[in-house]
Amino acid sequence: EAGVVQSPRYKIIEKKQPVAFWCNPISGHNTLYWYLQNLGQGPELLIRYENEEAVDDSQLPKDRFSAERLKGVDSTLKIQPAELGDSAVYLCASSLRGGSTYEQYFGPGTRLTVT
Amino acid sequence: QKEVEQNSGPLSVPEGAIASLNCTYSDRGSQSFFWYRQYSGKSPELIMFIYSNGDKEDGRFTAQLNKASQYVSLLIRDSQPSDSATYLCAVYIIQGAQKLVFGQGTRLTINP
Numbered sequence: 001e002a003g004v005v006q007s008p009r010y011k012i013i014e015k016k017q018p019v020a021f022w023c024n025p026i027s028g029h030n031t032l033y034w035y036l037q038n039l040g041q042g043p044e045l046l047i048r049y050e051n052e053e054a055v056d057d058s059q060l061p062k063d064r065f066s067a068e069r070l071k072g073v074d075s076t077l078k079i080q081p082a083e084l085g086d087s088a089v090y091l092c093a094s095s096l097r098g099g100s101t102y103e104q105y106f107g108p109g110t111r112l113t114v115t
Numbered sequence: 116q117k118e119v120e121q122n123s124g125p126l127s128v129p130e131g132a133i134a135s136l137n138c139t140y141s142d143r144g145s146q147s148f149f150w151y152r153q154y155s156g157k158s159p160e161l162i163m164f165i166y167s168n169g170d171k172e173d174g175r176f177t178a179q180l181n182k183a184s185q186y187v188s189l190l191i192r193d194s195q196p197s198d199s200a201t202y203l204c205a206v207y208i209i210q211g212a213q214k215l216v217f218g219q220g221t222r223l224t225i226n227p
Contacts (some may be wrong), residue, residue, distance in 0.1 A: 040219065040220075042119075042205070042219050043159065043203075044217070045215065045216075048214070100145075100147040100213070101146075101147055101166065103149065104149075106159050
């Protein structure tokens with residue numbers, strides 16, 4: 001069974017430029033998460049989707065970040081415009097369902113560098 | 116107080132010894148606890164989860180949970196150099212926005 005797929009794996013952009021990350025969850029997983037991981041820290045949740053619905057986006061900086069999960073499968077996370085402080089690893093994870101007893105599995109991540 | 120706290124390490128353990136990793140959490144109502152392993156430059160990999168008080172064993176790994184003390188630990192027996200990684204404790208927080216909250220991770224080094 002294929003795991004969570006993310007692309008690109010690496011991205012270098014100049015500040016003020018837009019950038020987008022793509023995620024394909026494990027087949028059959030209804031719940032999709034986007035996390036941000038800074039160096040030396042654990043992942044922090046940005047947004048959670050149950051099928052197509054964003055059920056928790058309280059940590060998403062909505063002035064520059066947006067996300068969508070059309071058709072309840074793939075998801076895209078966008079930053080526009082990017083700032084220097086956005087340099088981090090963006091991780092996508094999925095689980096069979098939402099809730100506390102469903103394990104989350106991570107994709108390989110996208111390492112973003114903003115110069 | 117952080118929701119999930121871990122000692123960032125580094126924790127250095129000789130090969131073949133037991134590595135003990137600890138984690139405390141603040142939400143007394145939390146019921147689900149996870150340990151992830153993260154190699155340098157890689158993404159977190161789920162290695163254990165525990166929902167009930169007591170011990171849960173899986174191969175060389177044992178997760179221990181004490182809800183009264185709000186404490187969860189991971190023991191790695193017969194440590195191998197390949198166990199050298201950062202270990203992330205994650206707790207499903209139910210106060211406020213229900214979500215998985217990660218500690219900052221403990222960097223473990225196994226010395227041959």
